[in-house]
Amino acid sequence: MAAILCLLNEMRRWKLFISAVNNLSDRVGKIVCLMILPMVFILIWEVLMRYGFDAPTFWAHETSQYFFGAHFILGGAYALRWGTHVNVEIFYSRFSPRVSAIVDLFTWVLFYLFCGFLLWRGWEAAWLSVSRWEHTYSYWSPPLWPLRLTIPLAATLILLQGITKTVNDVYTAITGRRLVVEAVEKGEP
Numbered sequence: 001m002a003a004i005l006c007l008l009n010e011m012r013r014w015k016l017f018i019s020a021v022n023n024l025s026d027r028v029g030k031i032v033c034l035m036i037l038p039m040v041f042i043l044i045w046e047v048l049m050r051y052g053f054d055a056p057t058f059w060a061h062e063t064s065q066y067f068f069g070a071h072f073i074l075g076g077a078y079a080l081r082w083g084t085h086v087n088v089e090i091f092y093s094r095f096s097p098r099v100s101a102i103v104d105l106f107t108w109v110l111f112y113l114f115c116g117f118l119l120w121r122g123w124e125a126a127w128l129s130v131s132r133w134e135h136t137y138s139y140w141s142p143p144l145w146p147l148r149l150t151i152p153l154a155a156t157l158i159l160l161q162g163i164t165k166t167v168n169d170v171y172t173a174i175t176g177r178r179l180v181v182e183a184v185e186k187g188e189p
Contacts, residue, residue: 011171011179018164018180022081025161029078032071039067059140066142070150077157080165101172108166115159122151 046060079085092100128134129145136144164180171179 014167015180021160021164025077025081028157029075032074035067035071039064062138062140062142066147069147073150073154076154077161080158080161097172098176101169104169105173111162115155115162118155119152122155126152
């Protein structure tokens with residue numbers, strides 16, 4: 001009886017962890033999606049200046065690349081949380097939830113190798129960039145280190161979201177049921 005109570009207590013803790021990480025991914029994803037707006041306005045400004053007034057800016061293209069780079073990498077955990085990454089559905093969609101979870105558990109090995117590499121090399125690059133106050137080599141020469149810092153930050157967020165998926169898959173592989181039913185499985189965006 002004590003073992004069952006201990007197991008139930010652990011499941012509650014995992015559910016709280018999963019809920020906290022999902023909420024974090026949702027909040028970061030919603031904030032990051034707003035980065036598209038300044039990027040669009042910057043590009044519109046550049047087009048107007050270049051073709052309307054024959055006065056191109058020297059900063060617009062690089063700034064829009066910064067926004068897109070940060071948007072792309074920081075949105076990874078949000079995409080993983082909602083299941084929007086590319087998936088081969090030909091066979092996968094025919095599997096039962098238990099078999100899908102078992103297949104996922106094998107692919108998570110590659111995921112963790114990728115995240116470990118991204119954290120390791122991303123942190124090295126970010127640390128080096130910050131320690132040198134790295135700037136680009138363009139005429140404008142904006143600082144590069146803020147963008148480099150997004151790499152280990154995004155890798156950490158993706159890793160946390162991956163842990164939630166792995167815990168759910170382990171539970172599903174054992175019981176045949178999901179520990180936490182994802183909103184994407186309910187049909188929510």
